[in-house]
Amino acid sequence: MGRSPCCDESGLKKGPWTQEEDEKLLQYIQKNGHGSWRTLPRLAGLNRCGKSCRLRWTNYLRPDIKRGKFSQEEEQTILHLHSVLGNKWSAIAAHLPGRTDNEIKNFWNTHLKKRLIQMGFDPMTHRPRTDFFAALPQLIALAALRDQLAAAGGTPAASAQHLHAGAGAAGVDVAIQAAKFQYLQCLLQSAAATTISSTAGAAHDAEAAAAALGGGLCSPQGTQDSADLMPVSGSQLPSCTFPEAPVGSEEEGDQGLSYGGGGGGADDVVDVFAWHGGGGSLPPLADLSDAANNNNMSADGCSATASSSFGGAATASSPLPCWPEFFPDDPFITDFL
DNA sequence: AATGAAGGCAACCGCAGAAGG
DNA sequence: GCCTTCTGCGGTTGCCTTCAT
Numbered sequence: 416m417g418r419s420p421c422c423d424e425s426g427l428k429k430g431p432w433t434q435e436e437d438e439k440l441l442q443y444i445q446k447n448g449h450g451s452w453r454t455l456p457r458l459a460g461l462n463r464c465g466k467s468c469r470l471r472w473t474n475y476l477r478p479d480i481k482r483g484k485f486s487q488e489e490e491q492t493i494l495h496l497h498s499v500l501g502n503k504w505s506a507i508a509a510h511l512p513g514r515t516d517n518e519i520k521n522f523w524n525t526h527l528k529k530r531l532i533q534m535g536f537d538p539m540t541h542r543p544r545t546d547f548f549a550a551l552p553q554l555i556a557l558a559a560l561r562d563q564l565a566a567a568g569g570t571p572a573a574s575a576q577h578l579h580a581g582a583g584a585a586g587v588d589v590a591i592q593a594a595k596f597q598y599l600q601c602l603l604q605s606a607a608a609t610t611i612s613s614t615a616g617a618a619h620d621a622e623a624a625a626a627a628l629g630g631g632l633c634s635p636q637g638t639q640d641s642a643d644l645m646p647v648s649g650s651q652l653p654s655c656t657f658p659e660a661p662v663g664s665e666e667e668g669d670q671g672l673s674y675g676g677g678g679g680g681a682d683d684v685v686d687v688f689a690w691h692g693g694g695g696s697l698p699p700l701a702d703l704s705d706a707a708n709n710n711n712m713s714a715d716g717c718s719a720t721a722s723s724s725f726g727g728a729a730t731a732s733s734p735l736p737c738w739p740e741f742f743p744d745d746p747f748i749t750d751f752l
Numbered sequence: 753a754a755t756g757a758a759g760g761c762a763a764c765c766g767c768a769g770a771a772g773g
Numbered sequence: 774g775c776c777t778t779c780t781g782c783g784g785t786t787g788c789c790t791t792c793a794t
Contacts, residue, residue, distance in 0.1 A: 429764070431788085453779065469780080470763065505782060516782075517762080524784095525760055757793075764786075771779080 428462045432471050436461055440468055441476050474517045481513030485522055493519060494527060498541040 432440075443459035449472065450458075452465035461468060474480075485493070489511055496507045504516035504523075511519065531538040 431762075451779080466765095466780085467763080473781095474762075502783065520783075521761055755794085757791100759789105759791075761789085762787095765784085766782105767784100768782085769780090771777100773775105773777085 426462070427456075427464050427467075429467070432475075436463070437471070437476060440471060444472060444476075470517075474515045477515075479513055480515065485514075489514065490527070493523065494541075497523065497527075501539070 439459050439461055440455075443455065447458070449455055449469070452469045455461075455465055455468050456463045459468070463471075492510055493507060496510055500506050502520075504520045508514055508516040508519050528538040531541070535543055537543070
């Protein structure tokens with residue numbers, strides 16, 4: 416136990432590595448292997464502590480390190496593994512050949528974590544944030560929306576009936592609008608319910624959860640490690656994923672989230688998330704229009720089934736958490752908001 | 753063009769577990 | 774079983790670059 420004293424020694428250089436130091440370390444390790452990190456600096460002629468050398472080697476000089484932006488698959492893998500393992504960066508890195516735990520950690524903190532927060536998810540639990548103030552903007556927007564629609568068309572049912580009065584192609588459009596309206600009603604109700612729901616799941620034990628998991632983790636399509644990923648049962652952790660957009664791409668900021676990822680086409684309104692086993696009460700927004708056209712929607716408009724692009728994994732019984740902010744570019748949402 | 757803010761990343765710090773004496 | 778040393782990990786910091794004003 417106890418801290419290594421190596422870094423307490425005075426006179427050892429700190430800070431950024433020079434090219435000369437890199438070459439010394441690289442040459443020594445290539446010739447002799449790192450052996451004992453503690454003795455390595457002296458043997459290699461470096462005025463650094465062993466810890467610093469190890470870090471430099473593992474995070475930068477190692478020949479198998481992959482540089483550059485994270486791919487879509489890597490991003491998805493990180494998300495999924497983080498939902499299971501939590502901040503076990505080394506464990507996550509083990510599933511991403513060529514990536515270091517430090518790199519993944521930085522990527523998480525600077526990109527994925529922020530995006531999850533922006534989307535209303537708790538980055539630690541991967542669940543929709545349940546604190547009231549986090550959900551307040553959604554509640555306000557939805558409440559305003561409800562009032563606006565109520566003022567314009569009376570009750571949702573009346574609005575729907577009124578809208579259904581049309582005939583032919585126009586009637587179909589109206590039916591879709593009615594279905595959408597009902598869906599938003601459902602959103603509002605769910606939002607209110609969510610804010611007062613328990614936060615008991617917020618502090619789950621990642622290791623215990625991982626051990627207990629037995630179902631199918633929503634893994635990225637084609638990810639070579641997907642078979643190794645810890646599975647998530649339907650009753651355990653939900654995990655969310657981002658749409659298939661280039662990570663850190665220039666378009667990212669402008670386009671925000673894209674929809675119908677995985678080649679789902681324009682009709683796949685939400686392939687944005689694969690929500691496995693969450694306890695939410697909302698249906699996915701996906702295929703709402705189809706559902707309306709096919710009369711598959713239940714009376715409350717919240718029973719439509721989902722279509723997911725995640726390896727074809729059925730999510731019919733896996734309600735998605737749907738918030739308007741998840742779909743900023745969706746015409747359906749922008750039409751209303 | 754200058755300046756401040758924000759983002760991104762490399763590196764450090766300190767804790768905890770494993771290993772060995 | 775206890776103590777010391779070593780290694781690995783996760784959190785945090787600080788510097789550099791980019792962007793916005």
